[in-house]
Amino acid sequence: MLHVDVPTRPEIRALIETRADACVAIYLQTTPLTQHVAGSRIAFGNLTRTALEQLDAAGFDKRRRAALEEGLDALREDDDFWRLQAHSLAVLATADSVRTFRLATAVTETVEVSDRFYLKPLLRGMAFPQHAFVLALSENDVRLSEVFADLPATTVTVPDLPGNASDATGRASVNNLTQGTRLANAEGQKTLLSKYARKVDAALRPVLAGRETPLILVATAPLGPIFRSVNTYPGLLADGVSASPDRMSEGELASASRVVLDALYAAQIASATALFHERIGQNRATTDLNAVARAATFGAVELLLVDMDEVVHGTVDATDGTVSLATEAGTLSYGVIDEIAGRAFLAGAQVLAVRREDVPDGAAVAAILRYAV
Numbered sequence: 001m002l003h004v005d006v007p008t009r010p011e012i013r014a015l016i017e018t019r020a021d022a023c024v025a026i027y028l029q030t031t032p033l034t035q036h037v038a039g040s041r042i043a044f045g046n047l048t049r050t051a052l053e054q055l056d057a058a059g060f061d062k063r064r065r066a067a068l069e070e071g072l073d074a075l076r077e078d079d080d081f082w083r084l085q086a087h088s089l090a091v092l093a094t095a096d097s098v099r100t101f102r103l104a105t106a107v108t109e110t111v112e113v114s115d116r117f118y119l120k121p122l123l124r125g126m127a128f129p130q131h132a133f134v135l136a137l138s139e140n141d142v143r144l145s146e147v148f149a150d151l152p153a154t155t156v157t158v159p160d161l162p163g164n165a166s167d168a169t170g171r172a173s174v175n176n177l178t179q180g181t182r183l184a185n186a187e188g189q190k191t192l193l194s195k196y197a198r199k200v201d202a203a204l205r206p207v208l209a210g211r212e213t214p215l216i217l218v219a220t221a222p223l224g225p226i227f228r229s230v231n232t233y234p235g236l237l238a239d240g241v242s243a244s245p246d247r248m249s250e251g252e253l254a255s256a257s258r259v260v261l262d263a264l265y266a267a268q269i270a271s272a273t274a275l276f277h278e279r280i281g282q283n284r285a286t287t288d289l290n291a292v293a294r295a296a297t298f299g300a301v302e303l304l305l306v307d308m309d310e311v312v313h314g315t316v317d318a319t320d321g322t323v324s325l326a327t328e329a330g331t332l333s334y335g336v337i338d339e340i341a342g343r344a345f346l347a348g349a350q351v352l353a354v355r356r357e358d359v360p361d362g363a364a365v366a367a368i369l370r371y372a373v
Contacts, residue, residue, distance in 0.1 A: 003032070003084040004104045006125045008212070015117050016342040020094040022060060022068060022331070024051045025118035027110040030085040030102070037082050040089070047111050048072045054113045058331040067095040075100070087148075092117050104131040104148055108309050114334035116342075123341060124308045124353035132214040133235075134257045135204070136245030137227055139165040139174060139193070142200055143245075144207070145253055153254035161203040165223075168196040190226065197227040208233050214264070216257045218245040237264065269358045272303055276360045276368055283372040287363035289336070290323050295373050296340045297321030299347035303368040304340070308353040310364045312336045316343075337365055 007015070026047045030040040048069075055065055075081065075091065075098055086102040093099070103125045112118035133156070134145045141164055144156040162168035174192040208215065215233055217224060217240035224242065241256045248256070279285035286292060293316050295301050313333045314325040326333035344367070345351045360366045 004086045004102050004131065005100075006103060006212075007101055007122055008210075009126075012119065012122065012126065013346060015092065015099075015119055015122070016346055018094075018117055019115055020096070021064060021115065022055055022094060023114055023117045024068065024072075024091075024093045025110070025112045026051065026089075026091040026093075027107045027121050028089055029106060029109065030087060030089045032085055032087070034083050034085075037085055040085065041076060041082055043109070044089070044091070045076055047109070048076065050111045051113050054111075054329075054331060060331070064095040068093060071095075071098040074098075088121075090122055101125075110311075112311070112329075112335060113331050115331075116334055116339070118311075118335050118338050120306065120308060120335070120338045120341060120353050123306075123345070123351055126212075130261070132216050132257055132261055133208065134216045134218060134253050135200075135227075136248065136253055137197075137200065137217065137219040137223060138244055138246050139196075139223060140246055144204065145250055147254040147257050153250040153257075155250065156207065158203050158207050162196065162199050165193065165196040168199045190222065193223055193226050194230060197223070197230045200227065201230050201232055204233060208235070211235065214261065216240055216260050218243060218248070218253060218256065220244050239263065268352070269354065272305060272352065272368070273358075273360050275303065276305075276366055279368050284369040285360075285367065286369070287359075287361050287366045289340075289365060290321075291373070292365050292367040293323045293336070293340050294321035295367055295369055296343040296347070296349075298373060300369050300371060300373045301344040301347065301349040301367045302370045303350045303352070304344045305352045305354055305359050305366045306337050306341050307356045307359055307364045310337055310356070312364065316340065340365065 028040060028043050028047060031037055052069055071093055086104050088103045088105065088107040090101040090103060101122060105125050107121045131148045134147055136143050142161060144158050145153045146156050147153040165174045166172060169192045171192065174189055212235055215236045217227065217236065219227060220242060237260060239260055241260065245253065276285045313329045314323060314336045315333055316323055316336055316339045323336055341351050356362060
């Protein structure tokens, strides 16, 4: 299983609201292959030095600097921590705490130092996770796999998962039912398959509890629709793979599932773009940075799309959302787009950190508004 810990919405909210004399955000590429992780540790050390140099240039308190450096050095020296990594790593540190998040998606190497955390890469990981669970379900077998962007799928151990429909129902077959009984028809088969599906769902609950990872169902009728009718995991995607998984390898399951994830991403972007162009004629959509900042400050943003890589340094007034751009990066400024995204998120907006080409009109930011401002 890939070791990922994408933050939940309450965690993101707490991070957005964090303010400190120095908030250091470090993002870097890592690898789940332990034998190759040394390069990531070296890169982390280099990025740490960059952050500390920025603090030195700003005349940061030496005792607070020493505490922050101690926390980051302790992380760099933690062999057990580096042994279990994903595709990228976010390190969010102050002089009082160090938080880490291992991400399934790749990130751009970044160091940002300010009085608040730079969080756009984490928002990207929440909006478009490149990993999912796959439930391969048939009358003959059931298995749960985890698929990733660039690694082979792995089988997830699920305690109490029935081996097949016969095991779950205590019958030799759910198809050739004995005549003259109440189960000797299509309704009887549906009853038995429903019992099987409920047992599968019950076994999955402790494994999937508290997660937001998408679950993709690979199954055929009638079992697929029956499982959907009893499923309790909110992350089950409406679109699945309509095929028998009996002879599908883990790699084939992963390939089919990635098609579903790609389609989900494309549909979200297409829907947002269509809504943007519909609302712009109603003065309820804009790509103007200053207008978006004001709307986010007033809680008027319904849906926000931001370029996941663009960093514009400056400040955003807390009262009216006025943007003041900085001539260069420094500890007295922060990422303006990141700040806008945080304000929109705290006001309940949906925030999508996407590639530049996926933002309407190729802008750095695009907002769909709840009302005209």
